[in-house]
Amino acid sequence: MKVLAVVSIKGGVGKTASAVNLAYEASRTGARVLVWDLDAQGSATYLLRVRQRLAGGGAHGLVAAGGELGRHVRATTHPGLHVLPGDLSLRFLDRELDAAGKPRRRVGALLRPLRASYDLAVIDCPPGASLAIESVLRAADALLVPVVPTTLAMRTLEQFEHIVATRRRPPTLLAHVSMLDRRKTLQRRTVEELAARPGTLATVVPNASVVERMGPERAPVAVFAPRSVAAAAYERLWQELAVQLWP
Amino acid sequence: MSTRTFDGGGSSLATTIAALEAANIRLGPEDHVVRTSLDTFDGRLAAAGLRLERRCGAADVLELRGPDGVPARLTLPAATLPTTGGSDASPVRTGVLDPRDLPPGPFRSRLTTVTRERVLVSYLTLVTRRREGDRPGREGAPTVAVGVDRWASLAVGRYATRRAPDPHARDALQAWTAEGWAIAAWTLEGWTLEVIELPGHPKPAAELVRRTTRRGLSSHEGDALDLALRRAGVDAGGWKGPARTALDRHAPALPGYRTVLRDLLASLEANWQGTIEHLDSEFLHQTRIAVRRTRSVLAEGRGVLPVDVRRDQREAFAWLGALTGPARDLDVYVEGWSQLTSPLPAAAARALDPVRDHLVAQRAAEHTTVSAAMRSERAAAVLTAWRAWLALSDDAVSGGRRADHPLGEVAATRLREAQEQVITDGRAIGSDSPPEALHELRKDAKRLRYLLESFGPLGGRKRLRDILGHLKLLQDNLGEFQDTQVQADRLRSSAAETAGAGRLAPDADAAVERLAGILEARGAAARDDFARCFADYSARRTRRTVAALIDGMSR
Numbered sequence: 001m002k003v004l005a006v007v008s009i010k011g012g013v014g015k016t017a018s019a020v021n022l023a024y025e026a027s028r029t030g031a032r033v034l035v036w037d038l039d040a041q042g043s044a045t046y047l048l049r050v051r052q053r054l055a056g057g058g059a060h061g062l063v064a065a066g067g068e069l070g071r072h073v074r075a076t077t078h079p080g081l082h083v084l085p086g087d088l089s090l091r092f093l094d095r096e097l098d099a100a101g102k103p104r105r106r107v108g109a110l111l112r113p114l115r116a117s118y119d120l121a122v123i124d125c126p127p128g129a130s131l132a133i134e135s136v137l138r139a140a141d142a143l144l145v146p147v148v149p150t151t152l153a154m155r156t157l158e159q160f161e162h163i164v165a166t167r168r169r170p171p172t173l174l175a176h177v178s179m180l181d182r183r184k185t186l187q188r189r190t191v192e193e194l195a196a197r198p199g200t201l202a203t204v205v206p207n208a209s210v211v212e213r214m215g216p217e218r219a220p221v222a223v224f225a226p227r228s229v230a231a232a233a234y235e236r237l238w239q240e241l242a243v244q245l246w247p
Numbered sequence: 248m249s250t251r252t253f254d255g256g257g258s259s260l261a262t263t264i265a266a267l268e269a270a271n272i273r274l275g276p277e278d279h280v281v282r283t284s285l286d287t288f289d290g291r292l293a294a295a296g297l298r299l300e301r302r303c304g305a306a307d308v309l310e311l312r313g314p315d316g317v318p319a320r321l322t323l324p325a326a327t328l329p330t331t332g333g334s335d336a337s338p339v340r341t342g343v344l345d346p347r348d349l350p351p352g353p354f355r356s357r358l359t360t361v362t363r364e365r366v367l368v369s370y371l372t373l374v375t376r377r378r379e380g381d382r383p384g385r386e387g388a389p390t391v392a393v394g395v396d397r398w399a400s401l402a403v404g405r406y407a408t409r410r411a412p413d414p415h416a417r418d419a420l421q422a423w424t425a426e427g428w429a430i431a432a433w434t435l436e437g438w439t440l441e442v443i444e445l446p447g448h449p450k451p452a453a454e455l456v457r458r459t460t461r462r463g464l465s466s467h468e469g470d471a472l473d474l475a476l477r478r479a480g481v482d483a484g485g486w487k488g489p490a491r492t493a494l495d496r497h498a499p500a501l502p503g504y505r506t507v508l509r510d511l512l513a514s515l516e517a518n519w520q521g522t523i524e525h526l527d528s529e530f531l532h533q534t535r536i537a538v539r540r541t542r543s544v545l546a547e548g549r550g551v552l553p554v555d556v557r558r559d560q561r562e563a564f565a566w567l568g569a570l571t572g573p574a575r576d577l578d579v580y581v582e583g584w585s586q587l588t589s590p591l592p593a594a595a596a597r598a599l600d601p602v603r604d605h606l607v608a609q610r611a612a613e614h615t616t617v618s619a620a621m622r623s624e625r626a627a628a629v630l631t632a633w634r635a636w637l638a639l640s641d642d643a644v645s646g647g648r649r650a651d652h653p654l655g656e657v658a659a660t661r662l663r664e665a666q667e668q669v670i671t672d673g674r675a676i677g678s679d680s681p682p683e684a685l686h687e688l689r690k691d692a693k694r695l696r697y698l699l700e701s702f703g704p705l706g707g708r709k710r711l712r713d714i715l716g717h718l719k720l721l722q723d724n725l726g727e728f729q730d731t732q733v734q735a736d737r738l739r740s741s742a743a744e745t746a747g748a749g750r751l752a753p754d755a756d757a758a759v760e761r762l763a764g765i766l767e768a769r770g771a772a773a774r775d776d777f778a779r780c781f782a783d784y785s786a787r788r789t790r791r792t793v794a795a796l797i798d799g800m801s802r
């Protein structure tokens with residue numbers, strides 16, 4: 001199993017949109033995928049039409065010693081794509097991790113029993129940096145940072161470069177341009193700057209209203225708008241990522 | 248997560264649909280689907296606990312399930328899913344799929360790590376009108392899934408291994424082989440209901456199974472294809488390798504020899520068509536194993552088998568052996584190419600690509616020759632005559648002088664000779680002996696090996712396993728010594744042929760010499776290791792085990 005974590009210090013950059021659409025593409029092309037929604041907002045869970053509720057004790061039951069991820073896994077409408085739901089109790093995740101002991105190793109340890117059953121785990125992280133994110137970094141094979149090409153965009157990416165650089169076995173740090181508005185010169189210039197950086201994927205996800213429609217449709221873009229530019233972008237983005245994950 | 252399938256039999260489908268709808272199950276529209284169960288000829292996926300289905304309907308999907316039931320689905324546009332094999336004239340293709348042709352990623356690698364050099368063949372095809380459905384949970388994601396199939400027809404794949412041939416399948420057999428596709432086909436009526444448990448929701452599935460059972464329907468573990476495989480008598484485990492009918496050491500030798508030969512014929516026949524079609528290299532390999540072992544039993548049948556039968560069949564099988572040799576050598580060469588060139592730097596390996604292409608072309612030509620010869624009247628006559636003689640009842644066959652001697656005694660005598668030959672020839676080899684002496688010993692060892700494989704079980708399986716382990720060490724050593732030299736020679740000659748055709752860059756010469764050098768060094772290392780390997784085989788302990796085995800056979 002490969003672990004792909006979608007992360008960013010900034011909120012609202014398209015992490016959940018990427019996590020869900022890429023997970024769907026992966027499952028459509030033959031991978032057994034588990035989306036782990038680590039965000040208390042539970043947006044990924046919502047988009048996949050699964051109840052935002054962790055069975056038996058919420059975040060505590062999830063990470064406490066003896067906790068078992070498998071029993072929280074739910075099927076989605078898409079075969080081969082399962083989800084580990086997120087709910088509000090995850091806002092105390094750091095505290096629970098700390099209480100469980102060895103918090104930085106916990107995410108990897110929890111995933112271990114599921115390694116043979118899934119080819120890919122996509123972890124949709126809440127924005128920011130926290131103990132939970134530290135633990136995710138340790139378990140991840142690759143980090144994907146969606147970057148909205150605004151003035152401070154490069155900075156958020158550099159912050160992650162910094163965090164990752166201190167690791168002994170760093171995960172591959174990848175970035176993709178998110179919500180690009182081509183009409184804006186400044187954005188275009190930032191994209192060029194980003195493209196020059198190693199680890200930036202060539203595919204750009206444009207600012208598109210179909211992506212916003214994922215909310216009311218509660219489905220990946222390719223399900224309700226298969227011919228849209230955004231659907232094609234996620235398909236290509238996944239192809240690029242797959243090569244990185246399974247060289 | 249399990250799937251259970253209810254057999255509708257003659258009961259009303261409408262009632263079941265109504266019951267499903269009453270249980271809040273939303274059913275989709277009916278789709279015409281072709282469901283094919285795929286595995287390698289020898290069932291490698293099944294052995295690894297995997298199950299692969301190709302489902303062709305509105306979409307063309309491959310679905311792979313492991314023991315934990317989490318499905319992997321690969322959706323492909325019809326045009327990109329390769330289907331090869333079968334005669335081109337045939338309107339329906341054999342449904343062969345080479346997993347190495349699939350797009351890269353976990354789906355392909357999960358398959359290829361198990362199938363390795365083998366392709367996937369169709370075991371069974373079920374054509375149905377299918378409706379899929381599920382019961383949505385309160386947010387919309389399903390809590391249990393169902394599949395309702397109205398069966399239309401079923402066809403057993405040509406490469407499927409069948410448990411007990413169905414007498415009804417006979418006519419169908421002829422009707423379908425002409426199409427080059429299936430050996431049996433039925434038109435069906437009836438339907439099935441699959442209840443598929445989903446993660447996190449064991450209860451809704453259990454509840455649906457309970458309710459349906461209460462309505463008087465019986466269910467089976469697995470899905471509709473599993474049920475169809477069972478119904479059609481197809482062994483989902485595939486071909487199990489050469490059969491080994493138990494032998495009686497006290498029984499007369501002739502029937503015992505014929506039993507061994509019959510098992511080998513079955514193995515030859517099982518792999519014959521796949522070899523002709525060159526589906527994958529393992530078919531030819533297994534064919535050759537059966538041919539070589541048959542030749543060995545014929546050779547060792549002096550005084551047991553009738554003189555004329557032995558003479559004619561030795562000639563026939565020598566022809567088959569010689570015919571298939573070059574193609575097998577090239578298979579080994581081509582399939583081992585990347586391993587062979589792996590010690591070279593990437594640029595040097597690329598410089599040799601024209602040599603590989605040359606070998607690939609030669610291999611294709613050899614396979615064409617093999618296919619043509621195996622399709623020839625001569626081959627058909629060989630098989631027919633051999634089958635006919637082996638089908639005669641034992642009373643109708645009279646053999647040579649020793650035909651009535653106990654099988655164990657006859658086989659023990661031959662084994663003793665073969666063992667002594669190996670020991671004598673091996674001991675005569677010193678560090679300055681010529682290569683030919685080792686090649687000769689390799690032949691002795693092969694003769695011994697085949698005798699052990701055919702008749703060794705008469706002397707005890709545990710001892711046999713032990714002996715074969717030691718003998719393999721020696722054979723591998725002798726093989727490495729000779730084959731590396733043959734490969735080096737072949738590499739040089741292929742390179743010369745390619746260069747002659749003007750297709751080789753000048754820098755390839757250095758790469759050829761470097762690779763040949765590596766091969767020769769491996770050969771030299773094997774030569775140095777010979778004394779150790781032979782000492783292991785000729786050690787007192789091993790010799791004692793061989794003696795005990797031989798004693799056990801003739802007692």
Ligand SMILES: Nc1ncnc2c1ncn2[C@@H]1O[C@H](COP(=O)(O)OP(=O)(O)OP(=O)(O)O)[C@@H](O)[C@H]1O
Nearest residue numbers: 011012013014015016017127179206207208211212
């Ligand atoms: N490419 C896009 N084009 C237009 N809108 C987008 C695009 N990607 C995401 N959005 C919208 O932007 C909002 C934020 O997206 P999303 O939830 O994916 O970001 P996020 O990084 O996961 O946010 P958070 O940090 O809150 O978890 C959502 O309303 C989403 O529909």
Ligand SMILES: [Mg+2]
Nearest residue numbers: 015016039043
């Ligand atoms: Mg989010």
